[in-house]
Amino acid sequence: MKPARIDDRALPPLFDIGPLWAILWGRRLLVFAITGAALLLALLYLAVTSPSYTATASILIDPRDARATNFNNVLPGIGADSAAIASQVFVIESQDLLGTVFDSQKLQNDPEFSSRGPISRLMSLFGGTSSQDAAFKRFQKAVSVEREGLTYVINVSFTSPSPEKAARLANAIVDRYKASLAGERETANDDVNSLLNDRIKGLQKDVSDAERAVEDFKSQHRIVDPTDGGTLQSQLDQLTTQLIAAQGDADKAKDRYNQALAAGTSAAGLAKLSEILSSNAAANLRDDYNQRATELANLETMYGPRHPAIGRLRSELDRINRLMAGEAMRIRQQLKANYDLAVQNAAKLQDKLEALRQQSQDSSLAQVQLRQLDSRAQAARTVLDDFLKRAQETSQLQGVQTSEARTISAAAPPLQPTWPKPALLLPVSVLLGLMAGCGLALTLGPVGRPQDDPSIQRRDAPQAVDPAKDGPQAKPRSLPVPADFGEYRLPGVAGGAALANIKAMRKSLFETGNETLSLAVLRLMRQILGRLSDHPKPFVLLVSSMQSSAEARLAGAMVGIGLQRAEQNVLVVEVGDLPHRAGYGSGLFIDGASGLRTVAAGGAAGQGQQSRDRNSLPSILAEAGNAFDFVLVVAPSLGEEGWDPELFAKADLTLFALNRSERASDAAGLIERHLGAGQVERSATLLIAQDSAQPGETRQDVPSKAGDWRRGAIART
Template identity: 60%
Template sequence: MKPFNIDERSLPPLFDVGAVWTILWQRWLTVLASTLAVLLLALAYLVVAKPSYTATASVMIDPRDPRATNLNNVLPGIGSDSAAIASQVFVIESRDLLMKVFESENIENDPEFASGGLLSRIGLASHPTKDSIFRSFQRAVTVERAGLTYVIDVSFASRYSDKAARIANAIVNRYRAGLSGERETANSDVNSLLASRIGNLQKNVSDAEQEVGDFKVSHQILDASAGGTLQSQIDKLTDQLISARSEADQAKDKYAQAVAAGTSPAGLAKLSEILSSEATVKLRENYNQRAADLANYEAMYQPRHPIIKRLRSELDRMQGLMTIEAQRITRELKAKSDLAAQNVTALQAKLDDLRQKLESSNAAQVQLRQLEAKTKAARTVLDDFLKRAEETSQMQGLQLQEARVISAAAPPVQPTWPKPLLLLPVSAALGLIIGCGLALVRGPKHQPEQDPTSPIRGSLLGVEPPRHAVKETVKPEPVNLGEYRLPGLAGSGAYLSIRAMRRRFFQAGNEAFSRDVLQLMRRIILHLTEHPKPYVLLVSSLHTPVAARLAGAMVGIGLQQAEQNVLVVEFGDQPGPGASARNGNGVFVSGASGLRTVVYNRPVAENGKPPGGLGLDDILATAGSFDFVLLMGPSIVGSWDPALFAEADLMLFALSPAEEAGEITSLLRQRLDADQTGRSATLTIAPEQTETQGGEVVRAIRSADDGEQGSRISARG
């Protein structure tokens, strides 16, 4: 045998998919009933729920500021700013705009919004006010911007599809009318302001012109345009000189820029900006085209490719032509600069000659120029006002709206709520989940274990030794291994109790339970006689088969935790004509205990002949390399086969708390010989007591059979 060592990894997983599927399969009616119940509730809701229709109208805010003319609008467009577009959502949702639609559509008298609901109908609520009706109407309006676009969706929900479309379109039309009204109002206000100021400006211009005329008459200053005065000639010549100097400076600057630009293609580009030339434009276009072609071909071919060489040659030729053109433009600009300089020199000479004739300055001319400047400024302002007033007056009705309806609301065909295609699958899935949960809570179906009281029990208990019998020597008695309290025994089947016991090995705080089970394994080993493996342990009971199954599972799991290979052998409870003696149905892992298990069926008598016996050697033929074989035998008062279990190394008899050790001792002495009785032991399996404090270990009365102290274990999870 291997040394004992508890390893949690040797246990099977706690979550058994097969067990869950078994529970669901057994409780399929619960799952089906829950699913159908939820589906019926969903169908009932679909029947009684009032449909809601949502109509949507889409408005696009054009950021291009459309204009019918080149004139500037008084109010600019909304523009392309994202915040400005988002602000229009709040404008449409504003109380003022919705109130106008509310009044125009007579929503206050609409039963859909004016009804007070069920409480109002039975007299428990007052009639709704206009403000509450408007809030109900406002909740039905939804305005959203379509992402980061310039489109705004205006939706309205109603129980009637045509009403939803009508009100959605009414909101959009009211919004567009509000934009147009704002612009028209702004134009009217500006026209009124301009008209009030134009009269004053006209009077100011008239007074200024009259003052200039009176000044000329009083100082005998003739009209300068007639050329009759010296001052007028000087003024004309001065203007010409200024213009000539300006032209000379420009010509000189252009020439300087041409010289600085040089004759390169880049310089020719600058020269084309200085002096417009069709030849320059064509040369640049040809040069750029050749350069682009060369760049494209250089990406595809090697530098020595013929196309590359040809393009470079053409590019050099074009560059030479551009150099010649640049030189020509430079010479032309120099000639113009020299001519302009000569013109300035000539005009300056004439002006100097006239100034020599003028011995003193004329103060009257200074005053006249001041008056003329004042008059000119007044005239300029008046012209601007007159022009703007005319523009705004003509803009009435010509301003295009930046809000365009790209999709008018139409009566929807399908309601937006409720949606049967969504509610029914979701309700079916929800019902399925609820049904599975209820099925798992209820647990697997199990038939209550019978606690048969065989007729032989009374006869065995009633047997008394003959009075004339000779006094016998002391007979051996089975070893008392103590009492063990296991979880989940009371009120539940063996399957769930075994699973609860297996989980106990993994839960924190149950180290005492594991140590006591390990101590039990050591006490069992002490009662075994050394021989080659496997060791055979028989687990049986007096009247309670459930106690035997729990005891066998506890012993098997304990040996498995001690790193021992364990095989559990179960015998068919209901043998039939088709069940023949065989070596096994195949080893499988039990879903409850996690132990490898094999089931053997016992044959029945055929044609009045006794069935062939199934010996222990036949059972152990397929045991292989297992260290221990646990035989889950029938009750000793049931279909007990002494020949089958006579050679077990140790026979364990599980008792319930109501059964006494003396009764099992008496039965064993009657059914077993002295050697078999010496290789037997008893242990009591009791349900866990709820009043015991968690983790407390209660010791039992000392057992005198094996010289060791028995234990009553109360290990709580």
């Protein structure tokens, strides 16, 4: 688990180039020697290697099929799909095509391909390949055919020590490939045309035999041509049509007769009869009747029913009714006669149709056989027509076949050799030599120095003396040295106090353009986190010094500001007699110089025992709980009065701030003498050096309110 949530993007990289550069610089002679050897090998290779030239010819496989006519080609085009185009690469590289070029160019005796080395001669003694096969293999290896991406362009390359020969052979391979495509189509046309002509002769005889069989069958069964109208089927069709028409006429006559029966003999019925069968007499009688009926109605209204004119009109109406009844009877009789005549006509046609159907049933077998013979003859004629048409097309396609491949870039003798390329080999050899030299140097590690030899005891290392054997014969033993966190040059104020220097350092850290100090502080944060073991927060860091507390306060402020910039919640605990804090009491305050939340540990003179216990470091840590990520304890130096060994026992890591006159070995001796040798492994040193500047602004601390500061601060956090 990560000890504290520090943004890795804000920290310096884990990989530090400084130690690696030190190793490489220490073994620079080895790196330069290996690089020079690689460069020398490249120069020797360039001196003994003969140049080779590569000529390239480009052809386009055009998927479009050029058509001079509407005839279909016997052999279709290559096609537009990617697999078909890619297959042409293997066709060009095929042994048959390259063998034809090899023979046509008479390369069997060419010294470039026929020369045999000692290995080839040795292999031939044990039954290896023949000299001609070996020459063809060398020729085949010099050919390179590649498709240009996913396009329809294919590049044919040939590599040779002679640029003219490379161009000539590349063009020869392309020409042979194009000729093979056109030759394939011509050969296919010839083969198909020959097969068609042979097959047409047999088809013509089959058609002649089938037509003769049809005519013989018609003559034998007295079946005439249907176009003459004398066939039985045509008579059946005509008679059926007539019967249908007669039955329709009979149905119409029957309907009209039924309508006449339903109409009756009244004036309204006579009007319907006149519509069914046109009759002038019926129309006149209906008009007379309507006129007399109108006059009768008028006279009855004027004179009454007993007037003589009314009797006369009634007699006229009776006479007209009798005439109308007679006319209706005549119309019905005429319609009945028409109906009977239509029925008789339909019956006669039905009898004739039955007779013809009987005759058709008798000759059905002959008709079936005739249709079979006719179908065979028609099929033979259709096949013959297709063969004749295709044979005519293929004969016309002779000599007009075009190739799908066309040259878009002929091979020309190259001006520059393909291999070797000094502009490429020399830089690559230098780069590989540098990489090999650097790798070997890093593998061997840093150059050994006498002071790094563990068998040689360092002069400045503190010597521990066993008390039991303390005397003239006692032999000193070497102690471990605390971890070195590096040197930090911090800005300061000439002649200023510690707080003024802290304020100047904070201002420099937050100013733009001072990235060097910021990166150094962030690198220090990573080193600190790397030395901490995982446990619940807070982590306790203790900052002290050897002689004077000035370096400890400055180093503590730098560590606290660095943790704060890494988004950590930091509480600074200052331990010891701090006169400059006397005005703030024992509560939590914001340090005006560092900007950190700070509390003073330890009771002032005159305070009671209860107050001093409450302000002790254990009490502060207990009340802070896990409200803070880090508790930074600034303790007195080991050389001053007032330091407490329990402070170091509670710390996860102890940092000793040194000045230029102090050494890490001296710190190790003091730690062992005051705290014990076990605390050395939990300690680290950092060198603090100040660059003095002009005096800056005076310090102004902002105190917090008196009272119970700790619980309020924890609640706000």
